[in-house]
Amino acid sequence: MSMRAIIVGAGGHSKVVLEVIRAMGGHEVLGFVAPAAPGASVLGLPVLGGDEILPRLLAEGVQTAFVAMGNNQLRQEVAGKLRKMGYSLPAAIHPSALVSPSACIGQGVVVMARAALGTEALLQDFAIINTGAVIDHDNHIGAAAHVAPGCALAGNVTVGERALIGVGAAVRPGIRIGADAVIGAGSAVVRDVAAGAIVGGAPARPLRRS
Numbered sequence: 672m673s674m675r676a677i678i679v680g681a682g683g684h685s686k687v688v689l690e691v692i693r694a695m696g697g698h699e700v701l702g703f704v705a706p707a708a709p710g711a712s713v714l715g716l717p718v719l720g721g722d723e724i725l726p727r728l729l730a731e732g733v734q735t736a737f738v739a740m741g742n743n744q745l746r747q748e749v750a751g752k753l754r755k756m757g758y759s760l761p762a763a764i765h766p767s768a769l770v771s772p773s774a775c776i777g778q779g780v781v782v783m784a785r786a787a788l789g790t791e792a793l794l795q796d797f798a799i800i801n802t803g804a805v806i807d808h809d810n811h812i813g814a815a816a817h818v819a820p821g822c823a824l825a826g827n828v829t830v831g832e833r834a835l836i837g838v839g840a841a842v843r844p845g846i847r848i849g850a851d852a853v854i855g856a857g858s859a860v861v862r863d864v865a866a867g868a869i870v871g872g873a874p875a876r877p878l879r880r881s
């Protein structure tokens with residue numbers, strides 16, 4: 672029997688999460704929860720309403736939610752609220768992902784198509800491993816961090832909470848990336864990155880913000 676579920680968030684990332692859930696099977700997604708105009712829909716499913724409908728849905732027996740917001744801080748905050756309310760927040764793992772049997776995957780983690788999780792990789796709650804990203808052995812990916820499509824993280828890399836590793840970045844073995852850091856698209860990270868830093872290029876260096 673399928674579990675009834677909702678997706679919280681209704682942007683681009685939420686559509687991909689819906690397709691991951693459908694590919695996994697086992698859940699009937701009723702719709703999306705997000706502030707939106709009446710009648711809005713995403714991939715043919717309705718936007719059911721904003722946050723105010725969450726207690727009612729829970730009371731009606733919809734106990735499973737997938738938090739699907741691309742913004743790392745927001746995703747972590749919303750997930751915390753849903754957890755307190757009593758929602759069950761399972762991981763969503765695309766069946767085409769290669770997942771080591773010794774990888775450890777937290778609550779609400781999303782692993783997109785063709786991603787690879789290596790031996791003893793640890794993914795903390797609400798992390799996103801996007802399409803085709805490689806998380807090699809002994810990586811520690813912090814809570815609500817996002818490793819964007821096509822990244823390659825060599826062995827023993829540590830990524831802090833809410834950090835964003837931009838699309839196609841490559842990270843040398845053993846590198847530590849701090850919480851809330853942003854790694855620019857296409858970067859080669861060869862030195863540790865401080866918490867909150869924004870770096871880019873090959874080799875990655877601090878970026879001026881415009």
Ligand SMILES: CC(=O)SCCNC(=O)CCNC(=O)[C@H](O)C(C)(C)COP(=O)(O)OP(=O)(O)OC[C@H]1O[C@@H](n2cnc3c(N)ncnc32)[C@H](O)[C@@H]1OP(=O)(O)O
Pocket residue numbers: 801819820836837838853854855856857858869870871872878879880881
């Ligand atoms: C499915 C999905 O879509 S998942 C989404 C994943 N998201 C990403 O991969 C986004 C990653 N973000 C980036 O790479 C961004 O360019 C950032 C965050 C690094 C910088 O963004 P902003 O702060 O807006 O910087 P802005 O674009 O104004 O550029 C500032 C300077 O940094 C340079 N720069 C920006 N990005 C990079 C980069 N990736 N590598 C090298 N240099 C860069 C710019 O050329 C510019 O240099 P200049 O001042 O000499 O002209």
